[in-house]
Amino acid sequence: MTHLTDEQFELILQGAQSESDHLADCRLCQKRLAERKALADRLRSAFASIEPDKGLAERIRHRIDVVPDQAEPGRVRSLLDFHAHWKGWTAAFSAAAAVIVLVPLIMYFSTTSSASAAQAALVKIHEHNLSENHHFYSEADPEKLAAYLKGKLGFNLRLPQPGRGLALRGCCVRHFQDLIVGSYVVDTPEGVMSVVVVTDTPQMLGITGKFEFGGQTYYKSSFARMHMVSVRIGDYSYCAVGEISHQYLTDLLSRLLP
C-alpha cells in the first residue's frame, strides 16, 4: 500500500487536491491528515488575537505625511535609512563644516505643510539615534563631546552636566534630508532622550505649549508616544525628545551648561 506523500497532504489541506480513495481506506493517512489539519487550525486561532496597538496606523500616517506627496524614491529612502546618504557625504560635509550649517528644518517641511511634520522629523532623529547607527559618535565625556560637535558644527552646543543619574551617550551630526542636524543622546533615570539643536524657533516646529520655568520660556508638545520640550538659547532651539515626562525634559534643559 502506498501512503500519501507529504506534498499530497499539503495539497489536500490547501484544497488543491480532493481526498483520494486511498485516504478513505487508510486509517494511518486519515490520522496524519487530521493531525495536520488540527495543527493548521490551532496555528490560525493562536494568531487570531494578535493585532497591532491602535496607534500604529496613525504613526504610519504621520511618517508618510513627512514624505512629499510626489515623493522621489531617494527622498523617502533617506527617511528610512540615513546610511544611504552617508557615502560621498564626507567630502561635501568638510566644506560645509566651515560654516554653521544647521538650517531650519521648517524650510524643508514648508513644502509638506505642517508643524507636525517637523515634530515627526524630530522623533525620527531621536529614533535613529537609538537604532544601530554606524555614524553615531559614542562619547560620555562632555568635554570631548563638545569638542567633537564644535568641530563638526562650528559652534559650542550646550550640554547637561553628567551626574545625578545623567550620562551622555554620544552624538550624531548628519544629513537629514538636505539639512545637517546635530543632536546628542542622554541617559537619564527616567529613560533615554535626544537633544536636537536647530535654528527654527519652537513655534515654527509646532511646539507651541508655552510655559515658564525658572524665569525662562519653554514650549512643549507631544507627538506619537514622544514628548518634547524646547527652549530658545541664543540663535538655537534645543529640543529635548523622548518618552519622558515634560517636567523631566524641562528640568534637564534648564540645567544645560553654557
Place this chain on the structure above:
Amino acid sequence: MARRSQFEQVAMVHINAVYRAAYALCGRKDMADDLVQTTFLKAFEKFGSFKKGTNCKAWLIRILRNTWYDRLRRQRFERKQVPLDEQLVAEDLAVAETAWTDAEDILENFSDEQIIKALNRLPEEQRLTLYLIDVEGLSQQEVAEIMSVATGTVKSRTSRARMALKDQLASYARDMRLSRGDR
C-alpha cells in the same frame, strides 16, 4: 493627495495582516511595530510600481520579508554571527515525525503564546512559509512569489515546517506531562 488616498485604500487596510506576519517573524510586539512602520514607508515609496489588481497583501509581505532579512543580515554581520544563509539551510535537516494520540486534545492544552513561541523556534524561511499558508491562507504560488522560490520548494518547506512545529509542540507536551506515556 490621490496617491496617499489610494495607498490608504489599497495598502493600509492590510495593516493587521502585515503586523501579524511581522510578529510571526520577530516574535516581539515592539519590533513588529517598528518593522511594520518601515514596511509601510517603503511600500509608500514603491507604490508607483505596485500593479493594480494584484494581491497587495502579498506585495506588502514581500517588502516586510525583505526588510526583516536585511535587518538580520546587518545584525549578523555586525555581530559576526552565523550567516543568515547557514541558518536558512538548517531547514533541510530532516525532522522525525512524532506520533500523537489525539492531536486536537493535545493542541488545546497549549496557550496561544506557546503555539507562537514554538513557531518562532523554526528557521526563518520555514516559519514565514507555514505562517503564510496556514494563517494568512495564501496559495503556494503566492508564497513562492513572496519568498522568491519555486512552488515545489514551498510545498516541501511547508511540510517540513509543519513537522518541525509538531515536534516542538510534542517536546513541550512531554514537558507538560501531556504525552501519551503520562496520561
